[in-house]
Amino acid sequence: MQKQKRHRYVLSRQLDQFFFEVYAITKFTGQFFREVLLPPYEFREIVRQCYIVGYKSLALISLTSFITGIVFTKQSRPSLEEFGAASWLPSLVAIAIIRALAPLVTALIAAGKVGSNIGAELGSMKVTEQIDALEVSAVNPFRFLVVTRVLATTLMLPVLMLYMALIALMGAYLNIHANEQTSFPAFIQNAFQSITFLDIFSSVLKSAIYGFTIGIVACYKGFTTTRGTQGVGKAANTAVVAAMFLIFIEEMLVVQVINWFRN
Amino acid sequence: MKKRQVHINKDHVVISIRGLEKSFGKNQVLRGINLDIYQGENLVVLGRSGAGKSVLIKILAGLMRPDKGEAMVLGKNVAQLHYRELDQLRLKIGFSFQHSALYDSMTVQENLEFPLRRHAKHLSEDEIQAQVRESLKAVGLLHAMNQLPSEISGGQRKRIGIARTLILRPQIMLYDEPTAGLDPITSMEINGLINHVQRQYHTTSVIITHDLTCAKATGDRVAMLLDGQFVRVGSFEEVFTGADPRIKSFYDYNFIT
Numbered sequence: 001m002q003k004q005k006r007h008r009y010v011l012s013r014q015l016d017q018f019f020f021e022v023y024a025i026t027k028f029t030g031q032f033f034r035e036v037l038l039p040p041y042e043f044r045e046i047v048r049q050c051y052i053v054g055y056k057s058l059a060l061i062s063l064t065s066f067i068t069g070i071v072f073t074k075q076s077r078p079s080l081e082e083f084g085a086a087s088w089l090p091s092l093v094a095i096a097i098i099r100a101l102a103p104l105v106t107a108l109i110a111a112g113k114v115g116s117n118i119g120a121e122l123g124s125m126k127v128t129e130q131i132d133a134l135e136v137s138a139v140n141p142f143r144f145l146v147v148t149r150v151l152a153t154t155l156m157l158p159v160l161m162l163y164m165a166l167i168a169l170m171g172a173y174l175n176i177h178a179n180e181q182t183s184f185p186a187f188i189q190n191a192f193q194s195i196t197f198l199d200i201f202s203s204v205l206k207s208a209i210y211g212f213t214i215g216i217v218a219c220y221k222g223f224t225t226t227r228g229t230q231g232v233g234k235a236a237n238t239a240v241v242a243a244m245f246l247i248f249i250e251e252m253l254v255v256q257v258i259n260w261f262r263n
Numbered sequence: 264m265k266k267r268q269v270h271i272n273k274d275h276v277v278i279s280i281r282g283l284e285k286s287f288g289k290n291q292v293l294r295g296i297n298l299d300i301y302q303g304e305n306l307v308v309l310g311r312s313g314a315g316k317s318v319l320i321k322i323l324a325g326l327m328r329p330d331k332g333e334a335m336v337l338g339k340n341v342a343q344l345h346y347r348e349l350d351q352l353r354l355k356i357g358f359s360f361q362h363s364a365l366y367d368s369m370t371v372q373e374n375l376e377f378p379l380r381r382h383a384k385h386l387s388e389d390e391i392q393a394q395v396r397e398s399l400k401a402v403g404l405l406h407a408m409n410q411l412p413s414e415i416s417g418g419q420r421k422r423i424g425i426a427r428t429l430i431l432r433p434q435i436m437l438y439d440e441p442t443a444g445l446d447p448i449t450s451m452e453i454n455g456l457i458n459h460v461q462r463q464y465h466t467t468s469v470i471i472t473h474d475l476t477c478a479k480a481t482g483d484r485v486a487m488l489l490d491g492q493f494v495r496v497g498s499f500e501e502v503f504t505g506a507d508p509r510i511k512s513f514y515d516y517n518f519i520t
């Protein structure tokens with residue numbers, strides 16, 4: 001009886017904490033939309049953050065996307081060959097990469113690399129009073145640190161996604177060329193035959209949403225860090241886990257919405 | 264080391280604290296404190312760790328809100344200011360943090376340039392560079408200009424932190440534990456720097472510390488904060504010649520243990 005009561009108490013506390021967190025992050029997002037419209041606009045810092053989020057992720061994105069392209073093509077080939085449909089391989093690969101793989105894989109890589117970076121950076125700024133130092137020197141820390149980073153992730157994720165799709169298609173082409181001696185123009189023509197404007201637009205939109213999610217979650221976790229260096233590690237870790245979790249939920253919802261448009 | 268006398272304008276109250284209260288949950292750290300701080304003076308707030316000293320200067324800088332009472336800084340009630348007015352007031356206040364709070368992604372030079380680029384937009388690039396050099400020279404760290412905060416010592420970081428707050432020529436300086444974690448010689452250098460800032464820039468300073476050597480070396484007046492209240496305010500000698508056993512034990516522990 002006593003044990004049951006204790007379990008119920010722990011569960012209710014965890015639920016309380018979960019709902020409080022949902023409320024706090026919603027409030028934080030609301031503050032972003034208020035602050036993003038107000039001057040002064042931190043253009044220099046936005047460009048610097050775009051450079052960090054975009055340019056500094058290129059090497060990792062290049063390698064993973066190239067491998068994704070090759071592996072996906074290699075694994076799809078036997079199934080298509082079974083039905084005598086190996087000639088559809090470029091189309092299948094292009095659809096899979098542009099509609100699903102590029103936005104999702106880019107978002108997951110960015111959540112790991114950029115999300116943890118932002119969470120740890122802002123977390124350590126919080127515990128070493130650097131955020132307070134900004135505030136007492138009459139700089140709005142939310143606008144300077146949060147708005148710039150969230151805008152950078154929102155703007156850069158679609159760019160990284162398009163870059164990833166391109167490199168993954170290169171990987172796919174190499175594999176197809178090695179097996180069937182297909183020329184590059186023929187591959188591109190075949191691949192883009194079944195891609196519509198809606199496919200590209202929806203992937204760009206999805207990436208922007210994922211980028212926004214990564215930025216907001218990582219900034220929130222960093223900004224609310226407590227308990228010293230231990231808290232910084234926790235902020236970086238939970239920023240990645242929470243962002244990845246939300247990305248999968250958003251993927252499910254966005255695909256539903258896009259399918260309504262498609263029909 | 265005894266402090267050299269400076270001119271204090273006792274007709275002009277720069278900071279006025281009235282009935283200030285602040286609690287964290289059930290822990291009431293400030294219990295209705297009152298104090299006036301005059302133009303040009305160094306006031307040291309002494310007290311044990313957790314006594315609410317840092318809370319007091321965070322309220323003065325608008326980083327925390329009091330539960331009750333008012334903190335008037337340069338004639339303005341900090342807690343009631345709109346954020347734009349608060350930012351205007353903050354430009355007149357320099358805050359030196361306990362751990363310096365230098366921006367660790369920036370070099371020493373960029374740390375000093377940052378406030379100028381934000382708030383002194385009328386300055387040319389050459390003027391900014393000249394001011395940065397002058398400030399670094401004043402704290403004796405011109406050679407550390409291109410280093411990152413992680414590459415310099417704790418004492419140097421403290422001095423850079425003070426230089427960064429001074430670069431906008433504030434009227435008020437708030438020092439949070441300026442000598443905490445420093446060796447006695449570096450502490451002495453920091454105390455000298457605090458006095459130099461007072462004489463050179465005619466600032467009014469509030470120095471939060473539990474280091475009696477720092478209090479004696481820098482304070483024109485000392486305010487002893489115990490159990491959430493100022494139990495005695497006066498010169499260093501006045502505060503420590505009384506019969507209050509709590510103050511006596513604070514003195515004994517500082518110098519004996």
